[in-house]
Amino acid sequence: MGATGHDVILKLEDVSKVYSGTVAVKRANFEVRKGAVNVLVGENGAGKSTLMKIIAGVEQPTAGRILLEGKEVSFSSSGDAMNRGIGMVFQELNLFGNMSVAENIFATREITNRFRKIDRKAQERRAAEFLERLEAGIRPDMLVEDLRIGQQQLVEIAKAVSLDARILIMDEPTSALSAAEVEILFKVIADLKARGVAIVYISHRLEELIRIGDYITVLRDGRITGQEEMKNVDTQWIVRQMIGSDAKDFAKADGHVPGEEIFRAEEICLPRATGGLAVDHVSLSLRAGEILGIYGLMGAGRSELFDCIMGRHGQATGEIFIAGRQVRERDTTRRIRRGLALIPEDRQREGLVSILSVASNLTLASLSRFARLFHISGADERQAVTGMVRELAIKVADPAQEVSSLSGGNQQKVVIGKALLTGPKVLLMDEPSRGIDVGAKADVFRTMRRLSRDGLGILFATSDLDEVMALSDRIAVMSNGKLTGMFDRAEATEAAIVAASALGHGPVPHTENNAHD
Amino acid sequence: MTDIPAKPAVSSASSGSVLLTLMKARTFIALIAVLVFFSIAAPNFLSTANLILMAKHVALNAFLAMGMTFVIITGGIDLSVGSIVGLCGMVAGYLVLNGIDLQIGYTLYFNVFEIALITLAVGILIGAVNGLLITRLNVAPFIATLGVLYVSRGLALLSSDGRTFPNLVGKPELGTTGFGYLGAGRLLGLPVSIWILIVVALGAAYLAKYTPLGRHIFAVGGNERAARISGVRVNMVKMFVYMFSGFCAAIVGLIISSELMASHPATGESFELNAIAAAVLGGTSMSGGRGTIGGTIVGAFVIGILSDGLVMMGVSSFWQMVIKGLVIIVAVVVDQAQRRLQQRVTLMQMAKAG
Numbered sequence: 101m102g103a104t105g106h107d108v109i110l111k112l113e114d115v116s117k118v119y120s121g122t123v124a125v126k127r128a129n130f131e132v133r134k135g136a137v138n139v140l141v142g143e144n145g146a147g148k149s150t151l152m153k154i155i156a157g158v159e160q161p162t163a164g165r166i167l168l169e170g171k172e173v174s175f176s177s178s179g180d181a182m183n184r185g186i187g188m189v190f191q192e193l194n195l196f197g198n199m200s201v202a203e204n205i206f207a208t209r210e211i212t213n214r215f216r217k218i219d220r221k222a223q224e225r226r227a228a229e230f231l232e233r234l235e236a237g238i239r240p241d242m243l244v245e246d247l248r249i250g251q252q253q254l255v256e257i258a259k260a261v262s263l264d265a266r267i268l269i270m271d272e273p274t275s276a277l278s279a280a281e282v283e284i285l286f287k288v289i290a291d292l293k294a295r296g297v298a299i300v301y302i303s304h305r306l307e308e309l310i311r312i313g314d315y316i317t318v319l320r321d322g323r324i325t326g327q328e329e330m331k332n333v334d335t336q337w338i339v340r341q342m343i344g345s346d347a348k349d350f351a352k353a354d355g356h357v358p359g360e361e362i363f364r365a366e367e368i369c370l371p372r373a374t375g376g377l378a379v380d381h382v383s384l385s386l387r388a389g390e391i392l393g394i395y396g397l398m399g400a401g402r403s404e405l406f407d408c409i410m411g412r413h414g415q416a417t418g419e420i421f422i423a424g425r426q427v428r429e430r431d432t433t434r435r436i437r438r439g440l441a442l443i444p445e446d447r448q449r450e451g452l453v454s455i456l457s458v459a460s461n462l463t464l465a466s467l468s469r470f471a472r473l474f475h476i477s478g479a480d481e482r483q484a485v486t487g488m489v490r491e492l493a494i495k496v497a498d499p500a501q502e503v504s505s506l507s508g509g510n511q512q513k514v515v516i517g518k519a520l521l522t523g524p525k526v527l528l529m530d531e532p533s534r535g536i537d538v539g540a541k542a543d544v545f546r547t548m549r550r551l552s553r554d555g556l557g558i559l560f561a562t563s564d565l566d567e568v569m570a571l572s573d574r575i576a577v578m579s580n581g582k583l584t585g586m587f588d589r590a591e592a593t594e595a596a597i598v599a600a601s602a603l604g605h606g607p608v609p610h611t612e613n614n615a616h617d
Numbered sequence: 618m619t620d621i622p623a624k625p626a627v628s629s630a631s632s633g634s635v636l637l638t639l640m641k642a643r644t645f646i647a648l649i650a651v652l653v654f655f656s657i658a659a660p661n662f663l664s665t666a667n668l669i670l671m672a673k674h675v676a677l678n679a680f681l682a683m684g685m686t687f688v689i690i691t692g693g694i695d696l697s698v699g700s701i702v703g704l705c706g707m708v709a710g711y712l713v714l715n716g717i718d719l720q721i722g723y724t725l726y727f728n729v730f731e732i733a734l735i736t737l738a739v740g741i742l743i744g745a746v747n748g749l750l751i752t753r754l755n756v757a758p759f760i761a762t763l764g765v766l767y768v769s770r771g772l773a774l775l776s777s778d779g780r781t782f783p784n785l786v787g788k789p790e791l792g793t794t795g796f797g798y799l800g801a802g803r804l805l806g807l808p809v810s811i812w813i814l815i816v817v818a819l820g821a822a823y824l825a826k827y828t829p830l831g832r833h834i835f836a837v838g839g840n841e842r843a844a845r846i847s848g849v850r851v852n853m854v855k856m857f858v859y860m861f862s863g864f865c866a867a868i869v870g871l872i873i874s875s876e877l878m879a880s881h882p883a884t885g886e887s888f889e890l891n892a893i894a895a896a897v898l899g900g901t902s903m904s905g906g907r908g909t910i911g912g913t914i915v916g917a918f919v920i921g922i923l924s925d926g927l928v929m930m931g932v933s934s935f936w937q938m939v940i941k942g943l944v945i946i947v948a949v950v951v952d953q954a955q956r957r958l959q960q961r962v963t964l965m966q967m968a969k970a971g
Contacts, residue, residue: 410846436848450846453839455906464836465847467829474828518847 106133115164142319157181187265197245202227359388368418380581393572401581402561439525509540655926675921682895684862692905693758700769702885705870710782710880744863748856800876838905
């Protein structure tokens with residue numbers, strides 16, 4: 101590494117961490133510099149989160165040394181690390197949904213008066229200061245469970261900032277944030293940097309890293325494969341270090357022509373608990389072999405639309421048709437049987453039964469296919485499982501392993517495999533690439549292409565503009581529950597899509613409708 | 618379930634592995650330990666007559682514990698089973714003695730087989746009430762089944778004004794004789810109740826392992842939301858487990874009143890706690906998603922043999938309670954230790970391999 105103006109505050113020497121199922125980190129040497137953004141990238145399962153948990157005291161290294169300002173230290177708990185000035189924003193939100201925002205920010209550090217009684221007013225006042233810096237419009241007395249997931253992420257960030265840490269670790273802080281919220285976060289980071297805080301920043305979004313990073317460290321399979329100053333590197337270099345060769349971004353379209361209409365939704369509406377409509381008279385149609393991307397910001401109503409289509413909301417109205425025939429079944433079970441399948445956004449909470457095996461998860465939605473009368477045929481089931489493991493390239497030594505032992509990308513493949521085993525005609529994918537790495541993303545995109553070639557209709561929701569532009573045959577845009585735009589790929593421009601994604605909050609003007617039919 | 622590629626035997630990790638194997642088989646080891654201990658400490662313990670008597674005691678708790686196991690695997694609890702035992706016993710006794718008065722000058726009497734079917738139906742029905750409260754009205758399982766516990770017990774007492782239905786021999790001219798067969802009958806040298814236990818246990822174990830419904834029970838307990846999105850009919854699964862639990866309780870009610878040839882409305886008080894204890898001892902996780910029928914049966918045997926053996930040794934019933942409580946606590950502590958050790962052994966093997 102070249103000469104730099106930043107001092108090393110924390111150093112890991114030959115650190116290893118072994119888990120059941122994986123060697124997460126192998127002899128890593130990692131330096132964190134003061135007053136700089138130290139970026140860490142790598143595919144999912146590369147060991148980034150583990151490395152950070154070691155620094156934050158959540159996990160103890162199996163081998164190796166940690167040097168804080170030159171002195172060897174060992175953290176027995178996250179509280180221990182916190183006392184030495186190390187704070188962390190976790191990837192999975194560690195908040196108490198049943199408590200207020202202020203109580204969450206000051207959890208374990210409650211402000212008390214002389215009689216050890218919690219001073220709620222003071223807590224809320226202090227919390228308000230931090231929240232104001234994040235311009236999030238969150239009141240400190242709100243319950244965390246009432247917040248959107250993006251807002252929860254901001255609370256988590258406010259909590260970490262409030263620690264006054266010397267080293268602040270951020271594990272994918274932007275995964276649920278809108279573009280505007282990301283800008284605010286970056287301002288906060290710049291401010292912290294100026295005050296000499298060392299920031300460790302983990303993300304999958306390369307353009308983000310290049311923008312705010314000062315130093316970059318790349319991990320692959322638990323090993324550090326590259327360490328550089330950010331100004332010396334470009335995207336190609338990062339990707340090469342991450343996956344060992346230059347990556348193809350998105351699977352290419354193969355030019356097959358979509359067939360007949362396979363799915364149509366008419367006038368889907370879903371009332372919001374707080375009044376108004378979460379999904380506002382949405383109608384769209386999808387052809388066999390077509391990929392229809394639904395672009396929208398957080399809270400645009402994409403996930404809610406999918407939930408309505410799957411029959412997860414009793415109070416939803418509207419009609420849906422599969423291959424021209426109306427679907428009158430109102431429950432998820434029978435809609436799956438009619439050929440609909442959903443890959444939910446939140447893998448852990450809605451996609452997987454984490455204590456069951458990979459095999460049981462894969463066949464969970466399609467058990468009736470392997471059952472004769474009421475007996476599950478072990479041979480048929482095994483065959484289907486090994487077939488799907490091979491087809492989707494799921495990296496697992498033994499399908500009897502618990503699914504929680506897999507990396508995020510492989511878990512996502514299990515969720516996709518589960519949906520595919522039901523033999524769907526229409527696949528709904530909600531943020532299918534969220535929180536998975538470049539390699540697994542490419543796999544998922546290739547799978548989408550292949551499925552559409554085989555005649556499946558695919559609806560996929562995303563807030564990633566590049567993704568929606570690269571993968572979709574047509575692009576629908578949602579905003580505030582309304583469908584505000586529909587573009588053929590040939591005619592879509594990023595500017596038009598972004599413009600449409602902000603339309604929902606005013607009266608809907610007449611948009612150029614390039615839809616088929 | 619799946620072919621595991623043969624791993625080279627790791628000799629240094631083997632001490633951990635041996636310990637792990639021992640811990641995994643802990644309930645079984647506990648069973649052997651109590652058997653060995655009592656066969657030395659209590660005279661006549663190993664006599665055939667005593668073993669069969671104990672098996673009959675254990676069977677009662679084992680039925681309830683099997684129903685409880687499925688309920689707990691889905692993440693619920695069923696506190697009402699003891700009361701269902703009492704109420705079902707009363708139903709059977711009432712039908713044997715009084716039949717059903719049709720209010721038109723005729724009284725309808727049933728034969729013993731029909732009485733058994735009606736009683737089982739009552740048990741399933743009460744289970745269905747539990748299930749409806751939980752799935753349709755969103756009452757927490759603990760509360761719903763606690764309420765049903767009181768209601769059923771109250772109904773049992775009301776049915777006879779708190780008295781016992783005595784002497785259920787029936788009348789030959791009405792075709793109501795033979796009620797004692799369930800409790801006292803033998804088939805190939807084994808009591809009928811043991812045969813029923815074997816049949817129900819095999820059925821339940823098969824259900825858990827080889828049917829979609831069984832898999833769905835585990836999925837609901839592991840992650841209800843994910844199960845729902847995967848198309849599992851969560852409400853139907855829950856209905857089933859509570860109805861099955863009610864069915865098991867009805868069997869116990871029948872067997873007890875048949876053994877005694879009398880129905881007492883207080884029968885089955887605190888049976889639910891013994892059932893939960895057997896399930897937990899057998900490795901069922903109270904947080905849902907984990908458990909086996911085999912483990913539960915062994916658990917029921919440990920608890921049953923322990924209390925019968927202590928009685929034979931003349932230990933006071935107060936001490937019996939203390940010992941039973943300690944055994945349950947130790948079982949759960951060992952369960953936790955096993956999970957930690959299992960992780961460590963895997964780590965050691967991986968560190969060796971990689």
